[in-house]
Structures are given as structure tokens and as C-alpha cells.
Amino acid sequence: MPSPSTIKGGSFLIEPTVSADVFIPEELSFEFKELGATAARFSTREVFSKAEAIETKEPGLMTSLLKAAGEQGLLMLEVPEAYGGLGLGKVASTVIAENITHQTSFSVAFMCHTGIGTLPVLYYGTDEQKKRYLPRLATGEMLAAYALTEANAGTDALAGKAKAVLSADKKHYILNGEKMFITNGGIADLITVFAKVDGEHFTAFLVERSFEGVSCGKEEDKLGLHGTSTVPIILNDAKIPVENVLGEVGRGHKIAFNVLNIGRWKLGAATVGGMKRLIELTAPYANQRYQFGRPISSFQLIRQKIAVSAVLTYLTESLVYRYAGALDGALSKIEKDSPDCAKCAVDAIEELAIEASIAKIFGSEALWQVSDEAVQIFGGYGFIRDYPVEHHYRDCRINRIFEGTNEINRLIITGTLVKRAMSGRIDMMTRLGEILSQLKAGFPEVDPSLSHAVWIDQVDRLKRLAVYLAGVAVQKYTTELERHQATLAVISDIIMDVYALESGLVRALKVRSPVFEAVAVYAIAERAPVLAQKARQALVNIAEGNEQALSPYLKALERIVKFVPANVDALLETVAARVLEREAYD
Amino acid sequence: MKIGVLLKQVPDTETKIKIRADGKGVEEGEIKWVINPYDEYAVEEALRLKEKAGGEVVIVSAGPARATEAIRQALAMGADRGIRIDTTGIEQDPYTTAVMLAGAAKNESFEIIFAGKQAVDDDCAQVLIGVAEKLGWPHVTPVEKFALSGKTATLQRPVAGGTKEMIEADLPVVVGCEKGLNEPRYASLPGIMKAKSKPVAELKASELLGTERARINVTKYSLPPERRAGKIIPGEPEAAAAELVRLLREEAKVI
Ligand SMILES: Cc1cc2nc3c(=O)[nH]c(=O)nc-3n(C[C@H](O)[C@H](O)[C@H](O)COP(=O)(O)OP(=O)(O)OC[C@H]3O[C@@H](n4cnc5c(N)ncnc54)[C@H](O)[C@@H]3O)c2cc1C
Numbered sequence: 033m034p035s036p037s038t039i040k041g042g043s044f045l046i047e048p049t050v051s052a053d054v055f056i057p058e059e060l061s062f063e064f065k066e067l068g069a070t071a072a073r074f075s076t077r078e079v080f081s082k083a084e085a086i087e088t089k090e091p092g093l094m095t096s097l098l099k100a101a102g103e104q105g106l107l108m109l110e111v112p113e114a115y116g117g118l119g120l121g122k123v124a125s126t127v128i129a130e131n132i133t134h135q136t137s138f139s140v141a142f143m144c145h146t147g148i149g150t151l152p153v154l155y156y157g158t159d160e161q162k163k164r165y166l167p168r169l170a171t172g173e174m175l176a177a178y179a180l181t182e183a184n185a186g187t188d189a190l191a192g193k194a195k196a197v198l199s200a201d202k203k204h205y206i207l208n209g210e211k212m213f214i215t216n217g218g219i220a221d222l223i224t225v226f227a228k229v230d231g232e233h234f235t236a237f238l239v240e241r242s243f244e245g246v247s248c249g250k251e252e253d254k255l256g257l258h259g260t261s262t263v264p265i266i267l268n269d270a271k272i273p274v275e276n277v278l279g280e281v282g283r284g285h286k287i288a289f290n291v292l293n294i295g296r297w298k299l300g301a302a303t304v305g306g307m308k309r310l311i312e313l314t315a316p317y318a319n320q321r322y323q324f325g326r327p328i329s330s331f332q333l334i335r336q337k338i339a340v341s342a343v344l345t346y347l348t349e350s351l352v353y354r355y356a357g358a359l360d361g362a363l364s365k366i367e368k369d370s371p372d373c374a375k376c377a378v379d380a381i382e383e384l385a386i387e388a389s390i391a392k393i394f395g396s397e398a399l400w401q402v403s404d405e406a407v408q409i410f411g412g413y414g415f416i417r418d419y420p421v422e423h424h425y426r427d428c429r430i431n432r433i434f435e436g437t438n439e440i441n442r443l444i445i446t447g448t449l450v451k452r453a454m455s456g457r458i459d460m461m462t463r464l465g466e467i468l469s470q471l472k473a474g475f476p477e478v479d480p481s482l483s484h485a486v487w488i489d490q491v492d493r494l495k496r497l498a499v500y501l502a503g504v505a506v507q508k509y510t511t512e513l514e515r516h517q518a519t520l521a522v523i524s525d526i527i528m529d530v531y532a533l534e535s536g537l538v539r540a541l542k543v544r545s546p547v548f549e550a551v552a553v554y555a556i557a558e559r560a561p562v563l564a565q566k567a568r569q570a571l572v573n574i575a576e577g578n579e580q581a582l583s584p585y586l587k588a589l590e591r592i593v594k595f596v597p598a599n600v601d602a603l604l605e606t607v608a609a610r611v612l613e614r615e616a617y618d
Numbered sequence: 619m620k621i622g623v624l625l626k627q628v629p630d631t632e633t634k635i636k637i638r639a640d641g642k643g644v645e646e647g648e649i650k651w652v653i654n655p656y657d658e659y660a661v662e663e664a665l666r667l668k669e670k671a672g673g674e675v676v677i678v679s680a681g682p683a684r685a686t687e688a689i690r691q692a693l694a695m696g697a698d699r700g701i702r703i704d705t706t707g708i709e710q711d712p713y714t715t716a717v718m719l720a721g722a723a724k725n726e727s728f729e730i731i732f733a734g735k736q737a738v739d740d741d742c743a744q745v746l747i748g749v750a751e752k753l754g755w756p757h758v759t760p761v762e763k764f765a766l767s768g769k770t771a772t773l774q775r776p777v778a779g780g781t782k783e784m785i786e787a788d789l790p791v792v793v794g795c796e797k798g799l800n801e802p803r804y805a806s807l808p809g810i811m812k813a814k815s816k817p818v819a820e821l822k823a824s825e826l827l828g829t830e831r832a833r834i835n836v837t838k839y840s841l842p843p844e845r846r847a848g849k850i851i852p853g854e855p856e857a858a859a860a861e862l863v864r865l866l867r868e869e870a871k872v873i
Contacts, residue, residue, distance in 0.1 A: 062687060066694060066810045073804050105807030118811055 038365060039358040041383040042449050044531055045495050046463040049538060055123060055357020056539040057349060064127050067109075067120075071131035074104055080134040086259035087137065087423075089251070094141055094259065095175065095219045102172020106132070107146055111154065115166035121363055122356035126301040130349075133305030136427040137259025140302075144215040144260075145169070147298045148291050148435075149176025152224040152236060155378050156279040156287050161238060165222060177220035178295075179211035179239075179265050180288050187440050190234055190285055194227035194267060204271045205229070205237065207245070211265040215434075217248050218261035224291075225265065226284050233282035237272050245270030256426030286378075293381050293388040295435045297359075300391030301352045303399040306428060307345040308617045310402050313420050314338060314409045315615040321411075328409070332601070335608035337405040339554075342611045343604075344398035346551045350535035351394060355387045386448050389441040390528045396431035396438060403428050443517060445524035450506060450513065464503040467496050471588050483541060484549065486596050490556050491534045494563060496592050498526040501567050504585060508574050522570040526563050533559060550606040557598035564593040619673035621664045622728035623697065624719055624746060626654045627681055627688035628739040641838045653688045656734025658802040659795035663764055664732045665696045666800065671766070674698045676726060680705050680718045686818055693813035694805035700818040701726075708823040709832035712740075716748025721826035723753060728790065730771070735760035735794040743794075750792040758785050759794025 039053060060068075078100055079086070085093055101107055109125050111117020118124075125146075133139045150169045153161055168174040185191040194209025207227050214223070223246075225239045239246055249264035279287050315338055318329035328334045362380035366373050381388075406421040407414035414421050432438045453460035470476070475496070478489040505519050513520070533556050540548035568589055575582035611617065629635065630650040638645050653661070664675045677692045679685045680703040689700035703718045723731060736743035743759075750757035763774035771791055775783045805813070849865070851858045866873045 062690065063810055063814050066691065066805065067807055070805055070807060070810065103806070104804075105809070109807060118807060120811075 038362045038380075039384075040458065042386045042452060042458050044534060045449070045498055045527060046458065046460055049534060051538050051542060053358070053361075054354050054535065054538045054542075055360075056542055057353045058539070058543050060123070060127065064124050067124055068127040068131040070104060071106060071128045072134075074101060074106060075132045075134040075138075079132075079138045083135050086135060089259060089261075094138070094261065097138060098141060098145060098175055098219075099172040101132075101142060102170070106142075107150075107172050108170035110146065111150070111166050111170040112162075115162050115170065117166065117170045121360035122297070123353065123360050125298070126304075126352055126356045129298055129301035130305035130308065130352075133302055133309055135259070136306070136424065137257050139305070140257055140260050140430075141216055141219075143295075143298050143302055144178070145172075145176050145220075148178035148295045149216065149220065149222070149224070151294055152178065152278055152287055152291050153222075153238060155290070155374055155381070156236070157238075160275070161278070165238065169222065174221040175216060175219050177214050177216040177223045177265075178291065179214045179217070179223050179225045181212050181214070182210065183212050187437055189226075189288060192226060192228065192234075193231075194225070195231050196227040196229045196235060196237065196272070198229070198274070199271075202274065204273055205277070207237065207239070207267040207270040207272055209267050210249075211267075213252065213262055213434075214248075214265050216261055217263035217265050218251060223265060224278065224287075225267070226288055227267070229281050234284040234288075235281045236278040236284040236287045238276040238278050239267075239270065239272055240276075243270055243272060254430075256423065256429055290378055290382055292435055293385050296388040296392035296441070297352060297355050297384075299431060299435050300348060300395030301356070303395035303428070303431060304345060304349045304352060306399045306424065307341065307348065307402045310399075310406045310421065310424055311338070311341055311345065311611060311617045312615070314341065314406045315611055318409055319612060319615060329612050332605075334409060335612065336601075336604050337409055338611050339604040339607035341402045341405055342607050342617055343551050343555055344402055345617050346548070347532040347536045347555055348391075348395045348398045350539045351387075351532050352391050354531075354535045355384060355391055358387070359384055386445050386527070387531065389436070389444045389448075390531050392431075392435055393438045393441050393445075393524075394528055394532055396428070399428045399431060439517075439521075442521045442524040445527055446502065446520040447514070449523075449527065450502065453502075453506075460499060460502070464499050467500055467592075468503075471591050475591075484537065484553065487537060487553055487556050490560050490594070490596055491530065491537060493593055494526060494530045494533070494560060497563065497567055497589075498523060498530060500588060500592055501526065501570060504571065504574060519570050519574065522566045525566060529559050529563055547606060547610045550603045553598060554600050554603035554607070557596065557600055557603070560593070561595060564589070564595075567593070619667065619671045619730070620726065620728050621667055621673060621675045622723055622726060622731040623657070623660050623664045623675060623677050623692065624731060624733035624749065625657045625661070625677050625679045625688060625692055626734070626737045626739075626745075627651050627679065627685045628654045628737055631655070631738060635841070637839050637841060641840070642836065643839060651684060651687065653691055654734050654737045654739075656736060656738070656795055656797070657692075658734075659797065659799045660732035660734050660793075661692045661695055661697060662800045662802040663793070663795055665803070667730070667766060668696075676701065676728070678719055678722050678726075679703070680710065680715050680722075680823065682706055689818055690813050690816075691805065693816045693818075694810040695803055696809060697816075699816055701821060702818055703821045703823050703826060705823045708827070711832040711834035712742045712744035712748060713833045714823075714827060714830060716745050716752060717830045718821075718823055718826040719745065720749045720752035722821055723749065730766075730789055731755075731792045733792065733794055735796050746792050746794050753790070753792070755790045755792055756787050757792040757794065758787055759792075760796035761793050762796045762798050764793060764799060 108117040540552040733746040
């Protein structure tokens, strides 16, 4: 099932995309759909039915639900078979992630355990460490957390002060410090803690909650996710056996950041479920709520909110499955029992860092917008706690903050691209050269006989726009580029939308469903002019008001982008009619 | 013990059914297919019996290719193997279905067969009785309690008026399962992945049917008429009650 060729990170921007390489949810096997059905059943029957008790943190409840999930096999998906798991990949994991979303707090606790909680040992553990912990994490016998953040080291995670010193007998590291905002912190048995050996060498430790000197502080009182445990983890002369150093001393930052890569895609995958759950609430509500003697779903402004919600769901869904398929493709090529198998897996994950950040930003912002529209569709009732959308609005807010804020992820997208271009790891410079010469000679045309040729062309143009703007920014700002965050963010917005729009269009062209086609075309027609305008403003800023400098930029821009009119009201109507008839996204 | 389960794939009860333009069937395009809910009780009871008595649970279904999915779902719950009787091109009615299932069951020499008391699509409730008849076995349905001691089953059946009937039956017997008999488990993730490699044999309907033919001829499908909107009677309880009685007498003519 995974796509046959290994996809290079960021290559979608500079190389033509092969449709067969883009995994789409319609290609899920029967078994994988069944995994999703089991997850959804568990999520509704066992979890959602206890929503109130979860949100008031009934003692022991979250723990017992996670253990029950373990009994169903829901925690063992990605754990290799040799360590008591199913050894399935990211596509299967995406299916679970989006189906376990009926109760938001549980979903976050679940994702934390199976994601940033379990994956450090899975990808970086020695065989002995994996034998010791993975089977127990796979069943839920042990619950996991990940502790990177400190009070003064949030986004700047490496600035942490937690310190580790080797004991005199060299058998333990003695850890001191305080980690902050740790999800599952109050219920976890195993915590991956980051601390600096001798205050210098950033290192990951597998810390059991029962180790001497490990404790947790008071639960935070939060805006949302009232059911999750978020606590400080306090290390007070904590004695960690040297066997529990994860990876190498001084290489902890690799672990910290790469685990976040996976966490970011997982977060994106979960937002897909969040959006679907919201549509399952708003579509029937709009059909049942009457004003002016008609259901509010008969009003165009409401229909468009429903349609736009479905569009955002579709785009996020398309891109997280594409990412998962690409990663599975790469991972499937790694010899399972080769000694550096884990290292290759880690490299494959790092390779797709840009795509992981895209999934995180795009998903969190899409869900934010969908939850906002959901409150609006419910009107006053949307603001009232007794109705089911209010908490979604609060709960999803954190997605733009944790697993790397969206600001930092925007910087990562362009930063990674530029870094790879400079080192020649990705051939952006050749592509830029091509674009510059084509500015004079004209761009190659998309075969007009292809279905939706103009929209394929629009995506191609946006790719050129991203490369061109990145090129101009690098050339102009050179070593100062990093300081120009606003420009970097515009470039990453274009890159991100390119990935989303292309994923959506390729999927629609593969499936040939009229609704999918309407969604994909709408999205491109709506986004392209917005991105062109953002790029134009960025170029004006780069030219610093100097008209002479600006004029070649603007000329280039006018060649690269092209306005293609589309009746977006009609496209949205196609989508709205479908979603409102089915009262669900799927 | 060799335990058979009869299983049918039916549209999810929440599916909005649309009649085909020719009126000869329903549009299948957008249907979500599931195991007939009563058959889930049958699968569960069979699995419980196997857990106690050992042996093998075999799922038998007569249907088109998609029915294999329902069989796989039962295998994911824990059944051991499946048999699908391919009904492509066959006129299927409760009679031919019973003939085919009984034919397959005979080859397997089951000691007991569980089935849902009825399928929620056509609600005929005839197939399990037909299978018992063709096999020359007794049947008991609907069963809400089941126990087996040696070769004798004790079964509880609801009877009109809220009383219960206790029946003893010697094996072999066909058991029609009612809601409440048990709480069907759902497939675990390992169960789903294991089911992938469990065998599902395919039999040809024509070979099992011989010269038997359907006895029901469907002339036309139509949807039940839409329920008329209800009426709310406003006013004080006394006046409203009087009005309700008047309407029941004069308009609805039920009292
Ligand atoms: C409910 C919850 C659960 C959490 N779970 C965990 C967990 O399980 N494990 C864990 O380790 N952490 C966890 N965190 C911590 C979370 O990851 C951090 O809060 C987050 O990384 C941001 O750090 P900060 O709060 O210190 O904000 P800061 O880093 O102070 O950021 C403040 C603002 O400044 C911006 N900013 C910072 N640096 C830059 C820059 N270079 N350029 C531009 N803008 C910048 C940020 O984007 C943000 O908008 C959790 C937090 C919460 C609230």
C-alpha cells in the first residue's frame, strides 16, 4: 500500500508530483478501515459516554480509559511486532488518530501516549530499553509522557536548565530541575525527560515516575482540555540509572526535535477527526434549527460555512494521508532487522520535517476556523456550555501552541527549505534558475487536454511563486534572512498551501468525484489570489519602497501568477448540498 | 465442538434507503454495509461457547462479493474461518438462502448453529427456520438466554405477556439469537489484522441449489408513506384532554 518511490522532503515544490506517489484515504485497505471503525466505536461508546466525568477529572478515569484502549489494541499500532505491537505504519496510525476524536481531552491524552510518549523509546531506544518498555507501553500497562518544556525554555527548548550529573559510582545520573506543562504528567509511569549533563550536553532520559526524586506538581487550570493532566514534573536529586539514558549523551536535541516531527503530523491527523466531529454537529443542527420559518441550512451564508468547513477538512485529510503514505513508503524500504534500522527510520522522519510542520500548522488553523464557524452556526447556543460546540472552540486553541508554536513551525518550513537548498540537499537553485529564465521565455504549458488543466497550472504557478520569492529573499537578505520573519512566514504560507492544494487536487483527479473536484477547485480559486497578494506585499517590503528595485519583482510576479476566475459560490453550493444531505463529512 | 454461525450483510440501519429507478431493488452505491445486528449476538454466543467447550467457529454467509467483508468482520471478532456462498446471478429469497446455507452446513457437519433471529433489512425471520428444516434439526427462536450442558442446550424464549419459556433441546439445534442474549465484543486491532490471513472459502450457489428455485417473486419496491406531522394540542390540561378525546374519536376514529 505505501507508495513505491521514496519521496524527498520538500520535493513537491520543485519536482513534478507523480499522482501514484500520493496516497489518498480512498486507497485504504479494508483492514485499515476496520481499525478506524474499532477506534470510532471505542471513542464513542467507552469514552464519549463519559465526557462529563473526564472533564471534571474523575480520579483514575483517564488512566482506566487509556488502559481499556490498550486492551483493544489501540496503543500497540506502531510498536514493532518483536516488542508486542502490530508494527503498522503511519497510514494506519492516521486512521486511528482521526477516529479517536469524539472526546477531545481523551484524544490528546491518547495522542500524547502513543506519539511523543512512546516514540522516543521506539525510535531511539536500545534493544534492551525497547524490551523493557515497549511491550508495557503497547498494552497500556505503563502510560507515557514527554517532558521538554521548562518555565524559561518553551519555544527555545534547548535553553532548559534541568541538569544531570553522573553519580560518584557512575551508576546513576542525578537529575535536578523542573519541567512544565507536561501532558499526562500526573498519570504517566514513563516520562522522556530532557536535561543537560553537567549543564552542557543536552540529553534524553527514560524516567520512571517511581524513581527516587521524581514527583509532579499541581494540575494547571486551563482554558480548555479540562480532562487532560498538565503538570510540572519535579526532579529533586532524581536518581536515573545510566541504562536509562536514551540515545547518546549530548544528542538529546535530535531526539527532542525529531519526535516533535512525528508529533506534528499526528496532531494534524487528529485535527481531521476534530473537524469531522464538528461537521457532524453543525450540519444536523443547521438542518433542524428554524428561523424565518426555514431551516438555517437554507441560508447561503450558513451553507457556505458548512461547505468551507468540509473544504478545510478535505484539504487537511488529503495532506496528512499523503504525508503518512510517503513516510510509510520510506519506512517500508528499511530492512526491518538491519542494525541501523532505527537510524534509517529516524532519517526518514527527519527528511519529511517540512511536511510535518505543514500538517501541524494547516491542521491546527483549519480546526480553529471550523470550530469558530461551528460556534457561529450554533449562534447564541454556540456560546453556551450545555451545547456541544463551545468546548471544541476552547479545546482546539492549544493546537496552535504546543508541539512547536505555529510561528516557530512557519520559520522551520522556510528555514529548512533554504538550509537544504544551500547545502544542495534539495536542488532548489537549479529550479530557481529555470524559473528565472522562463520568466523571459515563458513557462511550459500544462497539457490543455488534461482534466482541470487550468487548476493544475495554478498549483504549478504557486510552486514557482514560492521558489521565486524564496530566491529573492535569500538574495536580498543573505545572512540576515533569519531576522525577516514576516517574509519567511509568507513563503511558508505559500509552501504550505501548495502542499495542501496539490494534495487535494491530485486526490480529486484520482477519485473523479464531482464533489471532490468542486472542493479542490474552490480551494485553489480562493487561495491563489490571496497568496499572490501576500507575495506582492512581501516583494514591496523586500524592495524597501525603492521603486526601481520593485519594478522587476512586480513584473516577475505578474508573469508567475495568473488570475483564473471561478464561480466559487456555485462550487461551495455543490459541497454544501452534499454535506447537508448526509449531515456528515464522510 | 464445531460451531456454525449464519451471517448476513445488511445496510446500516441509519442508511437512507433509495429505491432504484426500475423499482426492482435499492440503490447500493452509498450504502454502508454492516453485519446484521442480531447476527452479532450469534457470533458472540458462538465465540463464548468455543471459549468454554473448545473447537471451531465457522461463519457462513450467502451473498455477493461484498459479503466477504462481513465475514472478515466476524473473523476479526475471533471466529476461525468463513464460507461465502457466491450468490451472483442467483434469485435469492428466504427459501433459496436456506437451501444454500443448509447445503453448506451439511458439508461441515456442525454440532450447533447460531443465527440472528432475523435480518434487519427484509425482516423475514425465515432463513434459520428453513435451514433447520432442511437439516432435519429442531430450532429455537428468539433466544435470550443460552446454556449448554453436555449435549443438551437450555434456552429461554420470551412469550407474549411478559412470561418466559424455558426449552431444553438436544444437539444439534439451530438457535435464533435475540437482543440481550449477550453483549457482542468488538474486534480488537490485533484481531482485525489476524483476520486478514484467516481462510474464507467460496462455494457456488448453483451447486448447492440444484434444481431449487426462489419461491418469492419481487414485483416492486416502494418506500413506506412518510409519516404525517404530529399535532400539538395547546391549552389547559382539562380542555386539551377533552379535545384529544374528541380528535381520537372523530378524526382518527380509534376510540
Ligand atoms: C496544555 C499544554 C500541554 C503541553 N504539553 C506539553 C508536553 O507534553 N510536553 C512538553 O514538553 N511541553 C508541553 N507543553 C508546552 C508547550 O509545548 C509550550 O507551551 C510551547 O512550546 C510554547 O512555549 P512557551 O509556552 O514557553 O511560549 P514562548 O516560547 O514564550 O512563546 C511565546 C510566544 O512567542 C513566540 N515566539 C517564541 N520564540 C519565537 C521566535 N524565535 N520567533 C518568533 N516568535 C517566537 C511564540 O510563537 C509564542 O507566540 C504544553 C503546553 C500546554 C499549554
